[in-house]
Amino acid sequence: MKNELATKNKNRTAELKMKVVAALTTTPPPGPLREESCDIETALLFLRMNKNSSIDNYTDPLANVIPIGGLDWLFNKTVPCVLDQKIFNSTNHEQFQTFISCSNEAVTVKKIKIDSNSSAQIFKFPDACLGKVISTSCEDGKRVPNVVHYIWFGNIAFDFIYFVSFYSVHKYQKPCLILLYYEFLPSGKWWDLLRHIVHNIVLVQMTPPTLISGKKIKFVQHKADITRLKILKEYGGIYVDTDEYFLRPGDELRNSNCTMGKAHDRSIGSALIYAEKGALFIDKWIDSYNNYDPSKWGDNSVLMAEKLARKFPDLIHVFEHHCAFYPHGLVLYNQNYKWSHSYGLHIYKTGHIPELQKINFETVRNINNTIGAVFRYILFGSKELCSS
Incomplete structure (x- = not known):
């Protein structure tokens, strides 16, 4: 078995080097769409950061890492795609939800059986009891608690794509709690199915902010930008966008x-942001909103994060391999991107909502691009196109 693995790794490294040489010596297509796989982007990043190195002495850091999705990425075969009915058939099992209570003496987190007449437990932000639960019941020795935060601002439909995001977090990250901060509670069949499957979703009702530093907020996205930082400052945890998908646990990123x-x-x-409670980087990011300009789209979000990371490198770990979370959006819809060493993918839903709204358990079986493969991997356990 060891000899077989060594041979596969040797062949894989040789093939990778050939592709990297081709990428370095071939005129790239217009725009930044060079990506074929995370493997190639990792090698190119290494060469870019180590000017004195060459592809001849490059050692693949992923050679001995077990790839998710298997070794075959040709997509020239089909497999049976069968849903686990014990999980996905909501009519066959009772519904449970996490119930939280606090007293001076103890914090209680338990799973209770509910029915159609049960009232959901709803919290406000911030909540001292939730803070106690996260710092005690969700403590596992890592700096960042294994608690996931989603924000749901705006009265938008809870489509299948959002169901799959939540389910991917539940399946691969296995968080202690999933906190949903909402203005209007989601509804519909995919939300109902999610609530049957995932029992540790905690509802937090919030009125979105209307002002930042006394200035009126123009975009709903800016409301979510500042809110995610305040949530992470208060509780710590993992902030996840609703169009971000987990492919494996990121526990090593919680250190x-x-x-x-x-x-x-x-x-x-x-x-996707991992942060401990009261992280200094998050504090400085919040402080930057003193100069908030409501007319500028990303100045206080991604652009400010980059500026602060350069200014305070000791306060943040920047994961340089963009293929780990954020490949170019075109490789998601126009081809099959090799995500065998990615933690997850952000699918850049803006501009693709009509086609994404057509995806469901049936249509996803034959979608021959990265989105289809990722969704099948999450739902069926295999990235391959479906034969049935």
Whole structure:
């Protein structure tokens, strides 16, 4: 078995070097769409950061890392795609939800059975009891608690794509709690199915902010930008955008005070943030909103994160490999991108909502691009196109 693995790794490294040489010596297509796989982008990043190195002495850091999704990325075969009915058939099992209570003596987190007449437990932000739960019941020895935060501002439909995001977090990250901060509670069949499957979603009702530093907020996205920082300052945890998808756990990223990833355009992505409670980087980011300009789209979000990371490098771990979270958006819809060593993917839903709204358990079976492969991997456990 060891000899077989060594041979595969040797062949893989040789093939990778050939592709990197081709990428370095071939005139790239217009725009930043060079990506074929995370493997190639990792090698190119190494060469860019180590000017005195060459592809001849490059050692693939991913050679002995077990790839997710398997070794075959040709997509020239089909497999049976069968949903686990014990999980996805909501009519076959009872519904449970997490119930939280606090007293002077103890914090209680338990799973209770509910029915259609049960009232959901709803919290406000900030909440001292939630803070106690996160710091005690969700404590696992890492700096960043294994608690996921989603923001749901605006009265938008809870489509299948959002169901898959939440389910991917539940399946791969296995958080202690998933906190949903909402203005209007989601509804519909995909929300109902999610509530049947995922029992540790905690509802936090919030009125979105209307002002930042006395200035009226123009975009709903800016409301979410400042809110995510205040949430992380108060509780710590993992902030996740609703169009971010987990492909494996990121527990090793919870050992730093704050971790963010680079996007394909070299900016720092804010769709996924790991931060401990009261992280100094988050504090400085919040302080930057004293100069908030409501007319500028990303100045206080991704652009400010990049500026602060350069100014205070000791306060943040920047994950340089953009293929880990943020490949170029075109590789998601126009081709099959090799995400075998990615932690997750941000699918850049803006501009693609009509086609994304057509995805469901049936249509996803034959979508021959990265989005289809990622969704199948999350839902069926295999990235391959479906035979049934």
